[in-house]
Amino acid sequence: MFSRAQGSSSRNGESRTWSPVATAKTAGKQRCGCGGAGAAGGCAACSARASSATGRGADFDLGRIDIFPKAGGVPAAGEEVDDDLRGLPDEDRIVKRGGDDDAVTPLVKTGGTQGLSAATAGGGPTPIACGGYQWKINWSLSQASPKGGWVVQKYDEVKASTKCDGSNDSACNDQGGMKGGRITYWEAWKVDVGKSVPNPSDDNFDDPGCGSGTGGTDVITGTARFYENLTLPADFKPNNPATFAGSLSSTTTDPKLSGGTAPFSHTLSVKWNCCPNTKNKSTIVSHNP
Numbered sequence: 001m002f003s004r005a006q007g008s009s010s011r012n013g014e015s016r017t018w019s020p021v022a023t024a025k026t027a028g029k030q031r032c033g034c035g036g037a038g039a040a041g042g043c044a045a046c047s048a049r050a051s052s053a054t055g056r057g058a059d060f061d062l063g064r065i066d067i068f069p070k071a072g073g074v075p076a077a078g079e080e081v082d083d084d085l086r087g088l089p090d091e092d093r094i095v096k097r098g099g100d101d102d103a104v105t106p107l108v109k110t111g112g113t114q115g116l117s118a119a120t121a122g123g124g125p126t127p128i129a130c131g132g133y134q135w136k137i138n139w140s141l142s143q144a145s146p147k148g149g150w151v152v153q154k155y156d157e158v159k160a161s162t163k164c165d166g167s168n169d170s171a172c173n174d175q176g177g178m179k180g181g182r183i184t185y186w187e188a189w190k191v192d193v194g195k196s197v198p199n200p201s202d203d204n205f206d207d208p209g210c211g212s213g214t215g216g217t218d219v220i221t222g223t224a225r226f227y228e229n230l231t232l233p234a235d236f237k238p239n240n241p242a243t244f245a246g247s248l249s250s251t252t253t254d255p256k257l258s259g260g261t262a263p264f265s266h267t268l269s270v271k272w273n274c275c276p277n278t279k280n281k282s283t284i285v286s287h288n289p
Helices: 042-051
Strands: 007-011 014-023 066-069 095-097 104-106 116-120 126-128 132-141 149-163 182-191 202-207 214-228 249-251 264-273 283-288
Touching (some): 116 214, 116 264, 132 214, 132 264
Antiparallel strands (some): 014 066, 095 104, 116 132, 126 132, 149 182, 214 264
């Protein structure tokens, strides 16, 4: 657990010890910290005031609290700030200060195990008539990428649309790069150095549907990983007509990438029945996330 006077925490087997250095509001902006130069009242008084910082007393501006390792001095820019530092007024304002007391540099949260996740944006999935749907998610990493890289998703879709007489609905099953109701490709989102979200960050599963007089199922299975410091293979192309990836770089050739984060499953299952000649809404069978 973290204590504002002094504390320790453990992450991924690594133990860290912290002591606060608070900036006084008083004239001269004196700084104090246990084991270092003290402000008025010495180290003990400094620790007492830091411990009661949640009271927002007149001695301290909580927006200017610095958290430094007790051993090893000030962390380099980019060093991890532990998640156990709960209860601070704004964790995003934990900073490393340089020689200029007014110059602040945000610490980039790095180190440990990188992870990829996604969250639905704006609700959804939203069913549309006769096999149609709309669904948007946003990708994010568990921490900033120190070297940049790519989120790469394998996209696999199996659609089985039939006409009301039971015959194959080839107009819907063979649209775009889909053949026989099946398509597989790989698409990529770039993550810049020091960022934890790609640009763009969203992935959209959307289909206008197969129209009245049809029925069937549509199952999409996406498997995504983030690859640190990856150079995207040259056959990834934007606006690839053989895929549904649009402006994203994509390929139908397996890039056979190795490493990366643990896979994130991005799935959607839909069914519909618009026979005879109706426009019933699709049914969302399942989805992740």
